[in-house]
Amino acid sequence: MKNQEFIFLVEAASKAPSGHNTQPWKFENVADGVILHPDFFRALPVVDEDNHALYISLGCALENIVVAASNLGYECEIEYPEDTSGAISVKLISNAATGNDDLFDYISTRQSNRSKYSDKMVDEADTEFLKSSFDFPSVHLYLFNGREKFEPIIPYIIEGNNLQFSNRKFVDELTSWFRYSKRKAELTKDGLWTASMGLPSMGKIIGNFVMKNFVTAESEAKRISDILQHTAGIAIFVAEENNIRSWINVGRAFQRFGLYACKLGISIAHLNMPCEEISVRSKLAASLHVPDYHPLLLIRYGYAAPKPYSYRREIKDLVIN
Ligand SMILES: Cc1cc2nc3c(=O)[nH]c(=O)nc-3n(C[C@H](O)[C@H](O)[C@H](O)COP(=O)(O)O)c2cc1C
Known part of the structure; x- marks a missing residue:
């Protein structure tokens, strides 16, 4: 594809969130689109032994590409990798009917905001909007709006x-x-x-x-308990299957959720610990009455002033060839 368009898409993709801000991606310009390669030199072997979070991060970058491509008048045809080392192929198809996606405006302003949030609650109308932010096979969103609703999740x-x-x-x-x-x-x-x-x-x-x-575990538990006193709600992204396609789709879903939240002025941050520890993940799944499913991301949301943005690597360091 044209280099200028390729760079436009890579810039959008690079603003995606990633575990520990590792930015575990590389992008290749091919004749009919873009290939997103995992960068395993940037893997997190302890917290993410099976690379599920790495592929969730790639899914977030992919969704930014899909949103940005629509602003160039392209529809995307996506080929998912077969195994847990593969790349994601995005074929761009020119379509005059593809309109600008207003989520594009929030790609640069979205951030993970780890502040203590204000005590303002999120309206049900806005949570309904967040619930409708994506539709991907095998991905479900469990949303607990209000302290009394998410209280049972805290022990996990x-x-x-x-x-x-x-x-x-x-x-x-x-x-x-x-x-x-x-x-x-x-x-x-x-x-x-x-x-x-x-x-x-x-x-x-x-x-x-x-x-x-x-x-320490104790000081962190205290800090988190305090933060949860000032949290409007909790969102849990659950996949029906624990495979590479579902991980990528969870990333895509989470990125759309994050962009919608940003549009609504709602801050989000991860509290992924129960999803990352397998023994706790299965207890959490059971508590959601889906013991065979896989809670992969746990997000708190609420209202807070923006924080300084985290850095991103330069485009030249993200590009293959
Ligand atoms: C799969 C995934 C897992 C993450 N896990 C955590 C986490 O456990 N705790 C946390 O504070 N942030 C977590 N984050 C947020 C990243 O640290 C954040 O996206 C990164 O630092 C870049 O910052 P930004 O989102 O503000 O652009 C995660 C993000 C992704 C995509």
């Missing part, structure tokens, strides 16, 4: 948190993606910049010392 979040923060390998992997200063974040253009997480700048040595010695 805390259980997942406690398992993760008692696991040294999890903490080491997490901290390796922390960017403790603006200078470092600007240099790597990836990872979790402390300012976008609402934390002070502190430098790597002090930052790692604090993370490893003062941030």
Whole structure:
């Protein structure tokens, strides 16, 4: 495809969310479209052993491409990979009837906002809008609007948190993606910049010392419980099957949800711990009365002022050939 259009699509895709902001993707320009390749050098082997979150992230980037392509007058025909190392192929078909998707405007303004939210509730009309934000096979959204509705979910979040923060390998992997200063974040253009997480700048040595010695399962559980006191609701993305196609579709669904939320001025952030710890994931599925399904993302939502945006790598570093 034309290089200018390719770059336009890669720019949109690169703004997608990804686990620990690893940006685990590469893009290839081919005659009839774009190929999204997984970048396994940016995998998270501890928290994401089976690469489900990596493919969810690719699904988010894919959805940004679909939205941006419609603004170029293209419909997308998508070929999903067969196995857990494959690429996603996007064939672009020129269609004069394809109109501008107004979600495009929110690709740049969407963010994960890890602040403590205000106590304002989200109207049912808006939650209905969020529920209708996507329609992908095998993906279901469970939405708990209001503290009394999501109260039963909290113990699973805390259980997942406690398992993760008692696991040294999890903490080491997490901290390796922390960017403790603006200078470092600007240099790597990836990872979790402390300012976008609402934390002070502190430098790597002090930052790692604090993370490893003062941030404990207990202190995190306390922080999360407090955050949940100021959360309007919780959304859980559940897949019927635990395979690569479902992971990509969960990513696509989550990205549309995030763009719709942004359009409504609603902030979102992940509390994925119960989805990442397999033993807790199955308990959560049972509590949702779908013991054979797979809760893959858990999102809190509410209202908050924007935070500094996290960085993205340069387009030239994302492109193959
Ligand atoms: C599959 C996936 C898993 C994620 N898991 C977490 C998480 O467990 N905790 C968290 O705070 N953020 C999580 N995030 C959010 C990312 O850290 C965030 O997207 C990334 O830092 C880029 O920031 P942005 O979304 O503001 O652009 C996740 C995002 C994705 C796509």
